[in-house]
Amino acid sequence: MATGRTHRPATRSRGIPEATVARLPLYLRALTGLSERSVPTVSSEELAAAAGVNSAKLRKDFSYLGSYGTRGVGYDVEYLVYQISRELGLTQDWPVVIVGIGNLGAALANYGGFASRGFRVAALIDADPEMAGKQIAGITVQHSDDMERIISDNGVSIGVITTPPGVAQQVCDRLVAAGITSILNFAPTVLTVPDGVDVRKVDLSIELQILAFHEQRKAGEEAAATDGAGPVAAVRGESADKGPDGDVPAVMPA
Amino acid sequence: MATGRTHRPATRSRGIPEATVARLPLYLRALTGLSERSVPTVSSEELAAAAGVNSAKLRKDFSYLGSYGTRGVGYDVEYLVYQISRELGLTQDWPVVIVGIGNLGAALANYGGFASRGFRVAALIDADPEMAGKQIAGITVQHSDDMERIISDNGVSIGVITTPPGVAQQVCDRLVAAGITSILNFAPTVLTVPDGVDVRKVDLSIELQILAFHEQRKAGEEAAATDGAGPVAAVRGESADKGPDGDVPAVMPA
DNA sequence: CCATCTTTGTGCACGCGTTCACAAAGACAT
DNA sequence: ATGTCTTTGTGAACGCGTGCACAAAGATGG
Known part of the structure; x- marks a missing residue:
C-alpha cells in the first residue's frame, strides 16, 4: 500500500x-x-x-x-x-520547470505573477519535438528527453504540470525521480507521489462545478420562493450529441 | 458599508x-x-x-x-x-462568459475540460478594441461595451475573470450588476461582492508560495539532519529568533 | 431457510480552525 | 508621572471535518 x-x-x-x-x-x-x-x-x-x-x-x-x-x-x-x-521562503530564488507547453503552459510561462515574487521559470519542457526550440516568454522550450538533466543542472525542486491528464502521472513520476519535491498540478488527475513530495492541484473544472452547485441551489430557492412549479423543468432533456465519453442516459434503477 | x-x-x-x-x-x-x-x-x-x-x-x-x-x-x-x-446541477447547461482574453483567458477558452461537463463558453469579452472580432477556440471575441447585453441575452450566471488585477474589481462590479451570481476569479485580487454572489478564486502565485514554504521546511529539516553543510547552504541565519527589536533588513521584493 | 461473508451507513471521539472577548502593553497627552 | 486611549496577543468556547470501529443490511452458498 x-x-x-x-x-x-x-x-x-x-x-x-x-x-x-x-x-x-x-x-x-x-x-x-x-x-x-x-x-x-x-x-x-x-x-x-x-x-x-x-x-x-x-x-x-x-x-x-x-x-x-x-x-x-x-x-x-x-x-x-x-x-x-x-x-x-521567498527571500531565496525558486527555479521552476513547467512541463506541458500547451495553451495553459504557455499562459503560465507568460504570467507575470510567476516571476514577481521569488519564482523563476528555469525551463519549459514539452514532449512534442515540434515544440522544442520555440521561444515562449523569452524562454526556449526543451524536449522532455532532457528533463532529468535540466532539473539536475538547475537545482529545480518545484515542478508545474500542465500536460494532458493521460500523461500527468507518468510525467509526475519522472519529475519525482529527477528530484522534484513539490508539484503544482493543473491536470485533472489524482497524482500519486511518495511521502515527502507535496502536491497541490488547481482544477478549473472542479471549481466550476462547485459554483454550479451553489448556483443551482440559489435558483432552486428563488423558484421555491416565487412559485412551487419547477425551476428545473426541462432539466434532463439534454439528450443528443453528448459526449466523447460514454456519457449515459443514466436510468434510474430503483 | x-x-x-x-x-x-x-x-x-x-x-x-x-x-x-x-x-x-x-x-x-x-x-x-x-x-x-x-x-x-x-x-x-x-x-x-x-x-x-x-x-x-x-x-x-x-x-x-x-x-x-x-x-x-x-x-x-x-x-x-x-x-x-x-x-x-450538471444535468443542465451552464453558459459561461470569460472576461479578459489574454494568455490565460485564451487558454481557458481552449481548455477542453470546460465544455466537457455541463459548461459552455457563451462569450469571450475583452476591453481591447483590437481583440474584438478575433476568433479564439471558434468563438468571436466581443468588446466589453456589450458585456451587459451579452450576459442578459444568453442568460449567463457564471463569469470567469482573467483580467489584470487592476481592473478585476471593476469588471466584477459590472458582471454582478448585469446579473452574474457566481464568479471564478483568476486575478490576484480580493474581490468584494454583495451577499448572494459566490466567488471562488484560483491564484497561481499563492499556490506556489505555499509550496515554497513546505519546500523550505523540507530543506531546513534535511540540512538539520545532515548537519550544517546542507544543500541549500546559505538559506539564512534562521536559527535564533532574530532581533526582537526593530532591526529591519527589510527586503523589497518588487 | 439458515449461516456466512461482504460492504454500507453512522455513532462517536478527537483535533483543527474560527471567533469572541478581554487583559496586558504600549503610545500619547497633560 | 499618571491617566486615558488604542490595539495587540491569547485564553476559551464552539463548530466543522475526519477517521475509527461496528452494527445493520443485503448478497451468496449450502
Whole structure:
C-alpha cells in the first residue's frame, strides 16, 4: 500500500497551522500594496479588511510567527513584509520547470505573477519535438528527453504540470525521480507521489462545478420562493450529441 | 458599508457540507472513468482509492445524498454518476462568459475540460478594441461595451475573470450588476461582492508560495539532519529568533 | 431457510480552525 | 508621572471535518 498521499496529513509544519500558511501569501500581497504606497504601519483591522479576512484570525496568524506588532499602533509594514517573506521562503530564488507547453503552459510561462515574487521559470519542457526550440516568454522550450538533466543542472525542486491528464502521472513520476519535491498540478488527475513530495492541484473544472452547485441551489430557492412549479423543468432533456465519453442516459434503477 | 464577503460563511447549503460538495466533482470524475470502462459497480474502498480519499469519508459524503449503495455489493456506477451530476446541477447547461482574453483567458477558452461537463463558453469579452472580432477556440471575441447585453441575452450566471488585477474589481462590479451570481476569479485580487454572489478564486502565485514554504521546511529539516553543510547552504541565519527589536533588513521584493 | 461473508451507513471521539472577548502593553497627552 | 486611549496577543468556547470501529443490511452458498 505504498500509495502516495494526495493530501498532506496536516503536518503542522513547525507549529504554524496549514490554514495560516495558506493565508500568509494573502497578507503578503496586501502588505506589498501598502508598502508601495509608502504606508509605514497598519492595524490588524485595516490589514484584515484589505486581505478579506477576520481581524482576530489575522492577529492569531501573526502570533504564530512571533510578536511583531506594537500595541496601540499596529504592525510595521516593511518589517512584516520581510518576516512573512522569510517565513514563506521567498527571500531565496525558486527555479521552476513547467512541463506541458500547451495553451495553459504557455499562459503560465507568460504570467507575470510567476516571476514577481521569488519564482523563476528555469525551463519549459514539452514532449512534442515540434515544440522544442520555440521561444515562449523569452524562454526556449526543451524536449522532455532532457528533463532529468535540466532539473539536475538547475537545482529545480518545484515542478508545474500542465500536460494532458493521460500523461500527468507518468510525467509526475519522472519529475519525482529527477528530484522534484513539490508539484503544482493543473491536470485533472489524482497524482500519486511518495511521502515527502507535496502536491497541490488547481482544477478549473472542479471549481466550476462547485459554483454550479451553489448556483443551482440559489435558483432552486428563488423558484421555491416565487412559485412551487419547477425551476428545473426541462432539466434532463439534454439528450443528443453528448459526449466523447460514454456519457449515459443514466436510468434510474430503483 | 458594503457587505462583500469573500468567503462563504459555511452556508451548509442544504444539509450537504461544503467540504463534501468540494469532493463531489472528484468522485464524479473517478466514476466517469469507471463508466467508460463499463464497470457496473464499485465499492467505497475502490472508489475512494481512485479519488484519493479515505473510504469512510467517501461513504459519509454519499450518505448526505441518500442511501444509494447496496450493502455487500457497493455502488451502481451509472446511477451514482447521475445522482452526483444532478446534485451538482450538471444535468443542465451552464453558459459561461470569460472576461479578459489574454494568455490565460485564451487558454481557458481552449481548455477542453470546460465544455466537457455541463459548461459552455457563451462569450469571450475583452476591453481591447483590437481583440474584438478575433476568433479564439471558434468563438468571436466581443468588446466589453456589450458585456451587459451579452450576459442578459444568453442568460449567463457564471463569469470567469482573467483580467489584470487592476481592473478585476471593476469588471466584477459590472458582471454582478448585469446579473452574474457566481464568479471564478483568476486575478490576484480580493474581490468584494454583495451577499448572494459566490466567488471562488484560483491564484497561481499563492499556490506556489505555499509550496515554497513546505519546500523550505523540507530543506531546513534535511540540512538539520545532515548537519550544517546542507544543500541549500546559505538559506539564512534562521536559527535564533532574530532581533526582537526593530532591526529591519527589510527586503523589497518588487 | 439458515449461516456466512461482504460492504454500507453512522455513532462517536478527537483535533483543527474560527471567533469572541478581554487583559496586558504600549503610545500619547497633560 | 499618571491617566486615558488604542490595539495587540491569547485564553476559551464552539463548530466543522475526519477517521475509527461496528452494527445493520443485503448478497451468496449450502
